[in-house]
Amino acid sequence: MERIDTLPDWSSLALLDDEDVPLLGTALLIARDEYPDLDPQSYAAWLDEVAAGLRDEIDAARDDADRLATINRRLYVELGFDGNHEDYYDPRNSYLNDVVDRRLGNPISLAVVQMALAERLGIGLQGVSFPGHFLVRLPVDGGLLVMDPFNKGRPLEVDELRERAREHLDGHVPDDSDLHQILAPATPRAVAVRMLRNLKSLYAEAQDFDRVARSADRLLKLDPSLDAERRDRGLAYLRIGYLKGARSDLEWYLREHPDGEDAEPVRAALIEASVGPARLN
Incomplete structure (x- = not known):
């Protein structure tokens, strides 16, 4: 127990x-x-x-x-x-x-x-x-x-x-x-991942990007193989002005997925993160 x-x-x-x-x-x-x-x-x-x-x-x-x-x-x-x-x-x-x-x-x-x-x-x-x-x-x-x-x-x-x-x-x-x-049983890790994804989705809908970033970060702590969470953390960092973190995550994501369906919008976000004024570093 x-x-x-x-x-x-x-x-x-x-x-x-x-x-x-x-x-x-x-x-x-x-x-x-x-x-x-x-x-x-x-x-x-x-x-x-x-x-x-x-x-x-x-x-x-x-x-x-x-x-x-x-x-x-x-x-x-x-x-x-x-x-x-x-x-x-x-x-x-x-x-x-x-x-x-x-x-x-x-x-x-x-x-x-x-x-x-x-x-x-x-x-x-x-x-x-x-x-x-x-x-x-x-x-x-x-x-x-x-x-x-x-x-x-x-x-x-x-x-x-x-x-x-x-x-x-x-x-x-x-x-x-x-x-x-x-109906296969879910592992404890899978259950925790689903809990965090639920929260992340709710906060994204509310445009609460601080908590979106936190949720994505916790998902990566729980399962570092969730590449999309690295992308989403970077996008959330961009929205809250943490440009250093946004650049790091988005550059990593594009290196790993250069030809992904989302590559173009991620590149556009990276450009924005690279030229915009940082409010938090």
Whole structure:
């Protein structure tokens, strides 16, 4: 079980295997960028307390599906967690401290809470980077129980999963093999990457380029192979006037991708970064 004595260091995450990235700790690390005074131990202690309060019911349950139903009842009914349907694009839905404090989140942040609690109770709940909304899965009796954390952990039938996927596959209805691949478990690194990309997209939409740059930088700390994040960090640096950083990132990107589809606009941005007055160096 993942303990939170100290949060991981951003510089160490890229060195870990994908499965060894501490998901809860990384989610809280992401939140600490926005909330520097965040106390990660208090959120780990809260999860421990909720898990302890469920132990007797979990021990008395028939199987893992029944155990997970017990967890969902505590989270979604008794504690009142829910998807933020009224303001889905509020960045607070992505910060784990806000999710726990407000009992509101987006699919992936609610899944992280659900998975962290399940882990404390010995249940192997896994995340699924499903197209559109993030889901969770639990292997049961040779099959899979797939649930929607954004909608109070509601189980999803195969036909609904196919329809949900179809909306993001240009109308293609996935067959059994396709669906099996789509429902593959996401590694902790992949989950953290998706959390950060959600935030980056929200901040880009709001033209909050300081936070776009921060999000892209954290993505690169988490996975240095994400070349597009180097490009996007450079473009965000340009927007906030950090021209030295913009030139470094954009030059690197063009060296690695000289013939990419985005090469011309990146070159134009590099020219702008090279001739414009620096406000921050």
